[in-house]
Amino acid sequence: MKICARTDVHYAIRDVVAWADKVPGEKIHLNIGDPDKFDFDTPEWVKEGMIRAIRDGKNYYGRSEGNPEVLKAIAQRDEKFSGRAPDHSIVTQGVAESIEFLFASLMDKGDNILLPSPIYPQYLAACTMNCGEPREYHCIEEEGWNPDPEDMRKKIDDRTRAIVIINPNNPTGAIYSKKFLQGVVDVAAEHDVPIISDEIYDMITFDDYTPMSSLAKDVKLVSLNGISKNYLSPGWRMGYSSFYNCDELYESCLRLARIRLCANTPASYGLLAAYTGDDSHIEPLKKKLLTRRDLMMKRFDEMGLHCVEPKGAFYAFPQCPGDDREFVKGLLEKEKVLTVFGSGFGEQGKGHFRVVFLPDEATLSEACDRIERYVKSL
Numbered sequence: 548m549k550i551c552a553r554t555d556v557h558y559a560i561r562d563v564v565a566w567a568d569k570v571p572g573e574k575i576h577l578n579i580g581d582p583d584k585f586d587f588d589t590p591e592w593v594k595e596g597m598i599r600a601i602r603d604g605k606n607y608y609g610r611s612e613g614n615p616e617v618l619k620a621i622a623q624r625d626e627k628f629s630g631r632a633p634d635h636s637i638v639t640q641g642v643a644e645s646i647e648f649l650f651a652s653l654m655d656k657g658d659n660i661l662l663p664s665p666i667y668p669q670y671l672a673a674c675t676m677n678c679g680e681p682r683e684y685h686c687i688e689e690e691g692w693n694p695d696p697e698d699m700r701k702k703i704d705d706r707t708r709a710i711v712i713i714n715p716n717n718p719t720g721a722i723y724s725k726k727f728l729q730g731v732v733d734v735a736a737e738h739d740v741p742i743i744s745d746e747i748y749d750m751i752t753f754d755d756y757t758p759m760s761s762l763a764k765d766v767k768l769v770s771l772n773g774i775s776k777n778y779l780s781p782g783w784r785m786g787y788s789s790f791y792n793c794d795e796l797y798e799s800c801l802r803l804a805r806i807r808l809c810a811n812t813p814a815s816y817g818l819l820a821a822y823t824g825d826d827s828h829i830e831p832l833k834k835k836l837l838t839r840r841d842l843m844m845k846r847f848d849e850m851g852l853h854c855v856e857p858k859g860a861f862y863a864f865p866q867c868p869g870d871d872r873e874f875v876k877g878l879l880e881k882e883k884v885l886t887v888f889g890s891g892f893g894e895q896g897k898g899h900f901r902v903v904f905l906p907d908e909a910t911l912s913e914a915c916d917r918i919e920r921y922v923k924s925l
């Protein structure tokens with residue numbers, strides 16, 4: 548049977564689970580960015596929003612772009628957050644589906660999209676799936692993993708169809724400074740290419756944060772967001788894309804949205820409840836995460852693993868000795884701690900590994916003891 552080359556895609560975050568399945572015994576999982584697998588849960592009022600929708604009979608196919616009251620809540624939230632409401636939004640099955648619509652709309656064979664390196668792996672796969680080239684630009688580790696606009700300028704050409712940024716970042720936990728964001732806007736303006744700004748962690752911040760839509764006023768912009776992380780509901784698959792100054796791209800994504808009918812209607816009412824609630828879960832969430840981040844940073848420092856301090860989200864991306872795949876495999880086999888090899892996040896991920904700091908302190912301490920023992924054994 549012929550299987551198309553464009554399906555030769557990889558997603559390191561889940562690919563390592565197949566390795567773990569072959570290793571007997573209990574493992575400590577530091578590989579997956581799912582807070583609900585640890586001691587976090589969806590806020591009650593968000594759950595109520597979805598349950599109420601089911602009870603009220605909203606179990607029908609919704610509109611392909613999302614129902615009007617849900618779109619209104621998104622526009623109001625975006626405006627409150629960045630001072631600017633989008634021209635249009637489309638509700639999708641997680642940010643994952645927004646990425647699929649955008650890349651399918653933008654890429655033909657021979658086109659490229661500029662991606663930050665290291666990069667959340669779905670973006671690499673989305674290029675392969677659309678027969679396009681993922682072209683990685685540098686993020687500067689010494690500058691808190693901020694993106695390098697000069698490297699973007701070197702890599703951009705007349706087949707570049709978009710520039711992606713992820714802020715706050717997975718896998719590095721970086722929050723981009725205004726200066727660097729302005730640099731990205733300047734490059735996009737010079738070449739008239741749209742910016743795709745993935746902001747799915749924009750409420751999980753431990754430092755000043757600037758939404759791209761507040762800066763990128765005169766360029767084409769799509770911002771991506773959802774409730775998987777900010778409202779602790781990744782299993783609901785509820786996200787959206789918001790379009791600024793790019794009606795044609797919106798129309799194309801809308802055509803793609805129609806062929807898959809609609810996103811999950813009851814879950815979209817969970818998003819409505821989230822966006823009209825009081826966000827009282829955020830401060831306790833950040834407090835817990837900060838304690839865990841600080842614990843991990845202290846331990847990495849003590850064991851001599853260099854790690855840029857994460858300023859947002861719940862990932863840390865330390866350097867590791869030797870080949871990162873071998874390091875992660877060895878750590879799993881010898882100490883039963885599951886992490887993700889950095890090269891799974893693209894070129895600049897090499898020589899690093901990604902951990903989540905979602906587990907409670909006792910589990911994290913145990914994981915750090917094991918990592919330390921493993922590092923010393925090398």
Ligand SMILES: Cc1ncc(COP(=O)(O)O)c(C=O)c1O
Pocket residue numbers: 580640641642643644667713716717745747772773774775781784785786
């Ligand atoms: C940067 C980034 N974008 C998108 C996603 C996928 O989000 P969703 O659950 O909304 O599909 C993730 C999930 O980890 C992510 O880290």
